[in-house]
Amino acid sequence: MTTDSDDRRLAGEELARERSEVGRLQRLLDQRTRALSSANEALDVKDEFLAIVSHDLRNPLNAIALNTQLLERLVSAGDPRLVRISRSLESSIVQMQRIISDLLDLAAIEAGKLSVQLQPGDARSAIEEAVEASRSVSAEKSIALDAGIGPDPLLASFDPGRIVQVLENLIHNALKFTPNRGRISVEGRSTDRVVEIRVRDTGPGLQPEEISVIFDRFRQVEKRGRRALGLGLYISRSIVESHGGRIWAESVPGEGSTFLFTLLPP
Numbered sequence: 001m002t003t004d005s006d007d008r009r010l011a012g013e014e015l016a017r018e019r020s021e022v023g024r025l026q027r028l029l030d031q032r033t034r035a036l037s038s039a040n041e042a043l044d045v046k047d048e049f050l051a052i053v054s055h056d057l058r059n060p061l062n063a064i065a066l067n068t069q070l071l072e073r074l075v076s077a078g079d080p081r082l083v084r085i086s087r088s089l090e091s092s093i094v095q096m097q098r099i100i101s102d103l104l105d106l107a108a109i110e111a112g113k114l115s116v117q118l119q120p121g122d123a124r125s126a127i128e129e130a131v132e133a134s135r136s137v138s139a140e141k142s143i144a145l146d147a148g149i150g151p152d153p154l155l156a157s158f159d160p161g162r163i164v165q166v167l168e169n170l171i172h173n174a175l176k177f178t179p180n181r182g183r184i185s186v187e188g189r190s191t192d193r194v195v196e197i198r199v200r201d202t203g204p205g206l207q208p209e210e211i212s213v214i215f216d217r218f219r220q221v222e223k224r225g226r227r228a229l230g231l232g233l234y235i236s237r238s239i240v241e242s243h244g245g246r247i248w249a250e251s252v253p254g255e256g257s258t259f260l261f262t263l264l265p266p
Contacts, residue, residue: 056099060092067092098172102231106217109238116159116242120266123154123163123195127186130167134175142180145171148187156195156263162239163263166247167199169232170259174201177257194245194262201258206251214249236261 067085108114131147138145167186174184182202189196206214215237240247240261247261 060095063092064089102235105235105238106231109235114238114242116162116239118157118159118243120155120157121160123156123158123188123197123263124149126158126160126163126167127154127188127197130164130171131186133164133168134171137172137175138184141175141178143175143178144181144183146183146185148185152190154188154190154195154197155266157266158243158263159239162243166236166239166261167197169236170199173232173259174199174203174257177201177203179203194264196260196262198258198260200256202256205253205255206249206257207253211249211251215247 067089071082071085071089105114127147127149131145135145171184171186178184178201183200184202185200187198187200215233217231217234237247240263244264245262247259249257249259251257
């Protein structure tokens with residue numbers, strides 16, 4: 001026979017179990033809610049990503065298709081427009097190669113498998129190679145592009161191909177936003193602890209809120225309504241960080257921007 005005390009004790013234990021179960025269910029509900037929110041966010045990112053990829057790839061593909069058709073009609077006539085068409089095709093192919101390369105690098109970064117082979121060397125060679133590779137595009141836009149490096153070596157431990165990739169990304173970014181007859185300078189210097197490389201431009205500059213997100217994945221400062229993948233700076237950050245360095249931007253709106261990154265000594 002139970003007493004009132006026993007009944008109260010049993011009721012208290014049952015209430016405690018019920019509260020515990022409610023707490024467990026609440027925690028489970030919170031976990032499912034967070035998981036659902038993350039899934040929806042991932043789907044939104046995927047949809048945005050696919051929309052931008054299809055947009056960016058469609059333009060060069062259409063240009064190649066149209067110019068190829070025109071090229072076929074003009075080949076036998078020796079038309080002077082052949083040179084212009086050839087350059088347009090080459091530009092479209094380079095653009096598509098850049099997009100595909102960025103997507104492959106993004107997949108490698110997300111999987112933690114970005115290939116970086118460090119070796120001691122002189123970073124001046126990477127600066128010179130990147131500048132020369134970008135000189136034809138800068139000439140087309142009447143933008144002065146120069147390598148501001150001195151006679152002293154910039155000794156660092158780095159993957160030459162990857163650092164050229166970073167520099168080409170930074171120069172490509174500067175070329176997009178620097179007006180005709182502007183200037184881009186790629187400079188390097190050694191400090192006691194690191195090699196610092198910077199890309200300066202005379203473009204419109206960046207707002208503080210733009211600087212805070214410009215190296216994020218799929219983020220790009222939008223000019224003239226153009227959408228793009230915005231992967232170049234994100235990939236550049238990943239490459240520099242895999243070298244043990246850091247990358248950042250400095251800017252005064254209306255006075256151009258400077259993108260800087262560091263490499264460690266050998």
